Amino acid sequence: MIEYRSVAKTFADGTEAVNDFSLVLPSRTTTVFVGSSGCGKTTLLRMVNRMIDPTHGQVLIDDVDIATRNKVKLRRSIGYVMQHSGLLPHRTVLDNVGSVLRLNGMSRKEADRRSQEVLETVGLDSSHASKYPSQLSGGQQQRVGVARGLAADPNILLMDEPFGAVDPIVRDELQRELLRLQHDLDKTIVFVTHDVDEAFLLGDQVVILKQGGEIAQVGAPADILASPADEFVSSFVGLDRGGRTLHVEERDGRSIVVDASGKATGVLAR
Numbered sequence: 001m002i003e004y005r006s007v008a009k010t011f012a013d014g015t016e017a018v019n020d021f022s023l024v025l026p027s028r029t030t031t032v033f034v035g036s037s038g039c040g041k042t043t044l045l046r047m048v049n050r051m052i053d054p055t056h057g058q059v060l061i062d063d064v065d066i067a068t069r070n071k072v073k074l075r076r077s078i079g080y081v082m083q084h085s086g087l088l089p090h091r092t093v094l095d096n097v098g099s100v101l102r103l104n105g106m107s108r109k110e111a112d113r114r115s116q117e118v119l120e121t122v123g124l125d126s127s128h129a130s131k132y133p134s135q136l137s138g139g140q141q142q143r144v145g146v147a148r149g150l151a152a153d154p155n156i157l158l159m160d161e162p163f164g165a166v167d168p169i170v171r172d173e174l175q176r177e178l179l180r181l182q183h184d185l186d187k188t189i190v191f192v193t194h195d196v197d198e199a200f201l202l203g204d205q206v207v208i209l210k211q212g213g214e215i216a217q218v219g220a221p222a223d224i225l226a227s228p229a230d231e232f233v234s235s236f237v238g239l240d241r242g243g244r245t246l247h248v249e250e251r252d253g254r255s256i257v258v259d260a261s262g263k264a265t266g267v268l269a270r
């Protein structure tokens, strides 16, 4: 369990990125921070592995204030995946994935074995292991980034807009893959995005943020859609424009679900 207790962050130049943020992120679930640019998503995410320390308040992992933990050890115990994969260009895929394992003192042989294993977990076969990042597609690079985040088998995986820079089809594929991974691996995932559809697809708990890390609403996607807290949330999730309104049309004795644009999206189960 991750807990933010009255956390605030003011940067050296006076920017108040987060004002007063409190929330519990339950273990083995995915919490998604969603909001427009500059609302403090990345700042909140990076507080979990102490890439950023709060100016006020505390972040706790399993009831331990992480300010008391060694920064380097903490960071290596938590998976981190970012938007542009962050892979080292002059290192092979295998070396990139195994980098944290080597830093943790694992032998090269064992690190290579584990890296191969985790590459397979994210859907990359062994032929990619000896390649360099530039020889991979954007989607494959992101998979390597996810593999690296998972290599040390962390309990917590932080993901900062990991699928933001790939085309929509690949993005869709990576999102489905992450859902499968989460089902199999059962991690505590903290995911940042500005895309509300992505948030609703991936999040068990979705946190809609306003500027300064103010929580507009937090809840399961279905609860937010059923009871948006205010007009800001309605508008942010697209309820005000009817974009999420589905209706049913009867055709040949079956109930077809049709979206706001008139496109058939499915059949109601009986």
Ligand SMILES: Nc1ncnc2c1ncn2[C@@H]1O[C@H](COP(=O)(O)OP(=O)(O)OP(=O)(O)O)[C@@H](O)[C@H]1O
Residues within 6 Å of the ligand: 011, 012, 013, 015, 016, 017, 035, 036, 037, 038, 039, 040, 041, 042, 043, 044, 194
């Ligand atoms: N190192 C820094 N120094 C000063 N201000 C910063 C620093 N890092 C972030 N900020 C500011 O803090 C605020 C929150 O930034 P943050 O990156 O957390 O937002 P975000 O919601 O992740 O935005 P985006 O979606 O654009 O990545 C912004 O106003 C940003 O400009």
